[in-house]
Amino acid sequence: MSVVAPAIDANPLREGLEQERVPDASCLVIFGASGDLTQRKLIPALYSLAHDGLLPAGQTIVGYARPDYTDDAFRMAMREACDKFARVRPVDDAVWDNFAKGLFYVKGEFAEPDGILRLNAKLKECDQTRGTGGRRIYYLAVPPNFFPVIAELLGREKMVTDPEQGGPFTRVIIEKPFGHDLASAKELNKVAVTTFRERQVFRIDHYLGKETVQNLLVLRFANGIFEPFWNRQYIDHVQVTVAESIGVEKRGPYFETAGISRDIIQNHMLQLVSLIGMEPPVAFEADAVRDEKVKVLRALREFPRGHEIDAAVRGQYTDGSVLGEKAIAYRKEVNVDPHSNVETYAALKIFVDNWRWADVPFYIRAGKRLPKRVTDISIHFRPAPYPLFNKLTNVTMQPNVLAIRIQPDEGISLKFDSKVPGPTVRTAPVTMEFRYATSFGAEPPEAYERLLLETMLGDSTLFARRDEVETAWAWLDPLLNAWGADPRGPELYPAGTWGPEAADRLIERDGRKWRRP
Numbered sequence: 326m327s328v329v330a331p332a333i334d335a336n337p338l339r340e341g342l343e344q345e346r347v348p349d350a351s352c353l354v355i356f357g358a359s360g361d362l363t364q365r366k367l368i369p370a371l372y373s374l375a376h377d378g379l380l381p382a383g384q385t386i387v388g389y390a391r392p393d394y395t396d397d398a399f400r401m402a403m404r405e406a407c408d409k410f411a412r413v414r415p416v417d418d419a420v421w422d423n424f425a426k427g428l429f430y431v432k433g434e435f436a437e438p439d440g441i442l443r444l445n446a447k448l449k450e451c452d453q454t455r456g457t458g459g460r461r462i463y464y465l466a467v468p469p470n471f472f473p474v475i476a477e478l479l480g481r482e483k484m485v486t487d488p489e490q491g492g493p494f495t496r497v498i499i500e501k502p503f504g505h506d507l508a509s510a511k512e513l514n515k516v517a518v519t520t521f522r523e524r525q526v527f528r529i530d531h532y533l534g535k536e537t538v539q540n541l542l543v544l545r546f547a548n549g550i551f552e553p554f555w556n557r558q559y560i561d562h563v564q565v566t567v568a569e570s571i572g573v574e575k576r577g578p579y580f581e582t583a584g585i586s587r588d589i590i591q592n593h594m595l596q597l598v599s600l601i602g603m604e605p606p607v608a609f610e611a612d613a614v615r616d617e618k619v620k621v622l623r624a625l626r627e628f629p630r631g632h633e634i635d636a637a638v639r640g641q642y643t644d645g646s647v648l649g650e651k652a653i654a655y656r657k658e659v660n661v662d663p664h665s666n667v668e669t670y671a672a673l674k675i676f677v678d679n680w681r682w683a684d685v686p687f688y689i690r691a692g693k694r695l696p697k698r699v700t701d702i703s704i705h706f707r708p709a710p711y712p713l714f715n716k717l718t719n720v721t722m723q724p725n726v727l728a729i730r731i732q733p734d735e736g737i738s739l740k741f742d743s744k745v746p747g748p749t750v751r752t753a754p755v756t757m758e759f760r761y762a763t764s765f766g767a768e769p770p771e772a773y774e775r776l777l778l779e780t781m782l783g784d785s786t787l788f789a790r791r792d793e794v795e796t797a798w799a800w801l802d803p804l805l806n807a808w809g810a811d812p813r814g815p816e817l818y819p820a821g822t823w824g825p826e827a828a829d830r831l832i833e834r835d836g837r838k839w840r841r842p
């Protein structure tokens with residue numbers, strides 16, 4: 326990926342794991358600085374980068390939000406957030422003090438021209454005092470309806486530079502949800518490219534910042550042994566599971582408009598499917614990688630018109646218990662309609678209609694209030710061509726499975742049959758395992774650390790491009806519309822189970838079974 330620069334202060338723990346790159350100092354403005362995302366993810370990630378010596382001297386972070394903070398009060402609140410949520414804990418006082426010198430706060434409403442003027446004055450001041458040279462990154466940690474007005478004000482106040490004209494960079498990071506459907510995503514994209522050029526826009530999908538998700542590309546394209554088998558000739562089917570034990574927590578109002586399909590499937594899940602399915606890119610750089618990913622999305626088989634819901638199952642959790650604790654039904658969660666038909670679980674059987682994957686089903690499922698939190702991809706290979714041992718007693722041959730554990734206990738395992746030691750021929754499945762924790766010792770960085778650093782470096786390989794987002798919506802919209810019009814609503818499943826029975830039938834009617842990750 327992009328430029329390799331010497332580290333200012335390499336952390337010995339991670340030495341040798343990667344080449345460290347240090348960007349030019351910029352002002353990173355967080356719109357929505359009083360929100361949950363800033364406290365739980367953004368500031369802790371920035372602090373961890375500082376701790377690892379990956380932030381340039383002079384890097385500046387300006388929080389912008391409605392509450393009345395002074396710089397010092399903001400710093401104190403952010404220190405508390407880091408004490409709770411930073412990957413690198415306890416927080417190192419010396420690193421913090423230096424980091425906090427670059428933290429500022431400007432109070433303002435998102436749609437308030439005066440607020441934006443105050444912000445601009447602060448940014449110019451930072452250029453003088455902190456050497457940020459007019460470089461800007463705007464992080465929109467705000468609901469999507471504020472995006473147009475913020476973009477317009479930034480444009481009007483000349484706070485956005487044009488990369489075609491040279492000069493210091495301006496970039497914008499946009500959080501999901503990126504639209505609600507194809508039409509709204511197109512609208513947002515239109516606004517984005519009115520003020521910014523596509524290469525200035527960094528659409529976050531935090532799954533792409535996960536180490537294990539990036540390792541999918543390395544596994545496939547840095548090794549000679551997997552690629553020859555990575556196709557319909559050897560692969561029987563693929564499964565992807567994104568399971569969460571938590572419910573919707575306090576996010577009822579958002580989830581009521583989203584459901585699991587918009588929350589996870591349209592973005593995180595389809596990103597995983599693209600990475601599993603894509604052809605080798607001509608280079609490991611932003612457009613080459615994304616060109617290949619978008620081809621997978623374009624090849625997704627359309628839902629049969631009028632029968633969209635036949636290839637999918639939607640579910641919703643009812644009362645139950647998860648990890649030994651009582652869990653209430655979705656319809657009883659705070660700010661959720663007691664008659665809601667929003668899905669908290671979805672399972673789909675999908676196809677990538679191209680030369681490599683023709684007729685290989687991808688069974689994908691995502692759900693809240695499942696028995697545990699796990700994200701798992703499994704590649705199920707076809708059985709051996711001739712069942713040589715099946716005539717012997719005590720022998721049942723199991724197909725090989727390559728399992729890629731995205732989280733937790735990140736790693737990769739390969740299941741194959743082995744002879745059980747002894748005088749007779751008996752077989753049993755065994756697994757060969759690689760685990761990040763044991764092989765590399767150090768904890769992988771948080772997804773947001775990687776993504777913030779990539780934005781500062783100007784590398785958008787790990788961000789969704791406009792056509793990816795729109796193609797994903799274009800494919801999913803017909804199913805969402807069909808569900809919206811279907812009065813039967815989702816099938817219910819008790820919290821703490823693996824989803825509705827219909828999801829088991831979806832795969833079992835093909836003679837296959839969900840893997841229990």
Ligand code: BG6
Nearest residue numbers: 501531532569588589593700732
């Ligand atoms: C977010 C969704 O994008 O991803 C959440 O909005 C979900 O609903 C989260 O809980 C899952 O992320 P992770 O990293 O915990 O798998």
